[in-house]
Amino acid sequence: MKYILLLLISWSCLAQKNEFPTAKVDSIVKRIQLPVFPAYQVNVVKLGAKGDSITNNKAAFDKAMALCKKNKGGTIVVPKGIYKINGPIHFVSNVNLRIEKGAKIKFSDNPQDYLPMVLTSWEGTMLYNYSPLIYAYECTNIAITGEGTIDGEGGKTWKSFKAEEGPGKNLSRDMNHNNVPLKDRKLGEGYFLRPQMIQFFNCKNILVENVRIENSPFWCLHLLKSQSITIRGISYKSLNYNNDGIDPEYAKDVLIENVTFDNGDDNVAIKAGRDHEGRANTATPSENIVIRNCNFKGLHGVVIGSEMSAGVQNVFVENCRTIGYLKRGIYLKTNADRGGFIKNVFVQNIQLDQVEDCIYMTANYHGEGKGYQSDISNIHFSNITCNKASESGIVIQGFPDKKIRNISLKNIEIKEAKNALSNENAENVLITDVFIGKRATVPSAVSKH
Incomplete structure (x- = not known):
């Protein structure tokens, strides 16, 4: 009788462990903190941005980020229109990039625009490469929100990199296996490793909500060495290689x-x-x-x-x-x-x-x-x-x-x-x-x- 009882107890313990642990999920979700932002707001149009799909608005977006930094954070408002940006957006802490309904940020596909290189990761190996199109490094309280679209223009030049990436990819793996110092892992130009569309690296308290992601050069949304992250309500149409x-x-x-x-x-x-x-x-x-x-x-x-x-x-x-x-x-x-x-x-x-x-x-x-x-x-x-x-x-x-x-x-x-x-x-x-x-x-x- 003891043996039967013991068997029943062990099976019931196993069955309990197999149940979906809702309490554990709730505790994780409760622990995740949403970012909070100062009241300061800046509209990119007021800084000279033109949503005409032709003008390069890099300077206006950089200025908006610099103003937020000066004001210890805030919200960058991108109103309706198509905003070409020849180069990356680099976040600072305490900033919400709000892309409103009918607004689209359209990045250039000229690799030169994403230099100088930044510290990043490529298929699991840390190295220096082209900057991700939207890049946040060591930031806290950051968000991309709104019902607008981010277009990575990944289907032409970046797509052509796929056929050329072999030597750079193999070199990155050799560097990984041979413990090459990080400072010497400089790839970028000539190595054809495509950048991620959005990368949060060593960041905390992140929100990406309701935006649409299209046409990424490589991985769309890379959450690297980051924590306390909420991704909700977003949608995709990104059908290039490795998207x-x-x-x-x-x-x-x-x-x-x-x-x-x-x-x-x-x-x-x-x-x-x-x-x-x-x-x-x-x-x-x-x-x-x-x-x-x-x-x-x-x-x-x-x-x-x-x-x-x-x-x-x-x-x-x-x-x-x-x-x-x-x-x-x-x-x-x-x-x-x-x-x-x-x-x-x-x-x-x-x-x-x-x-x-x-x-x-x-x-x-x-x-x-x-x-x-x-x-x-x-x-x-x-x-x-x-x-x-x-x-x-x-x-x-x-x-x-x-x-x-x-x-x-x-x-x-x-x-x-x-x-x-x-x-x-x-x-x-x-x-x-x-x-x-x-x-x-x-x-x-x-x-x-």
Whole structure:
């Protein structure tokens, strides 16, 4: 009798751990602080900006930022019109860039306009490169708000960089692996590494709300080494190469909600540095990230990896659905070059239409690497529906000597799939009420001859 009781207790504990931890989500959201701004306001038109889509308004926007700095912060108002800016916007603390309805900021696509180089990160490696189009470094209390549009003009010159980026990309990875000092990692001109559209780097108390993001050169919204971040109500149409929607990297306490994605790559890609450099930063994993009430459209919905070498933990995804094509719904990807960990991921109430793969977890992404296998554990999926997976319903791929562990799949229905379930090198996988393909009913009676 004691044994039965003990077994019941252990199973009930496991079941409780698998429940979506709403209290934990609430505590993260409560801890995130929205930015606050002084009353000072400046309208760019009053500083000489012209919303005629031709005039270069760089000087007017720079002057507005300088006036805000002088007044210890404030709001920069961008009224209706199309404002060409030949070069980046560099934030200072305590500033809200408010792009009003009918207003569009249209950046130039001349790479020279984004020099001198700034300290940034490119696919998980810290280096000096072209400035992101909107760049905030070591700022507190900053926001981009309003119902206007930011256009990165990424479809021409920047798009052409993709075919040329190989040598620069490989050099950046060599610098990472060989611990080249940061001051010597100068890429920029001649290396063809495209800049991010918006990057918050070492910032705190950030809000991006209701704006529309279009035509980014590279990643759209990069949350780098920043914390206390709210992204809500924004929308996208950005279909160039590598146009991830939101990339939290070494980011902490992040709320992403009510976002309408339409991206040429991942909608949300949670990252935490690449390889040696990432593993040296295990004190700052990406953690406490809440993604809810979003509409997915693009390559993949929510991705963790593949650059996640400092670790990713405490990710909560709920109440999201697709509004168009998605290759994969939820995608955890790492390989034996990365190391680090992915743990404590909870996903619930997801509605997918047609995908290639519904849920995909792999420790062997692209079959690359050796020596640094990642630790993937405590991953929980519940209440997920999918109309059709043209390839696989659920894929779990660990290594024989480094298994993915403690996975729960509960209340999942995938109505049609070419391959139902592929589960290799995983342990303690709990499957409850999972239906892939047509649901079985009562067994038929023995036929009469």
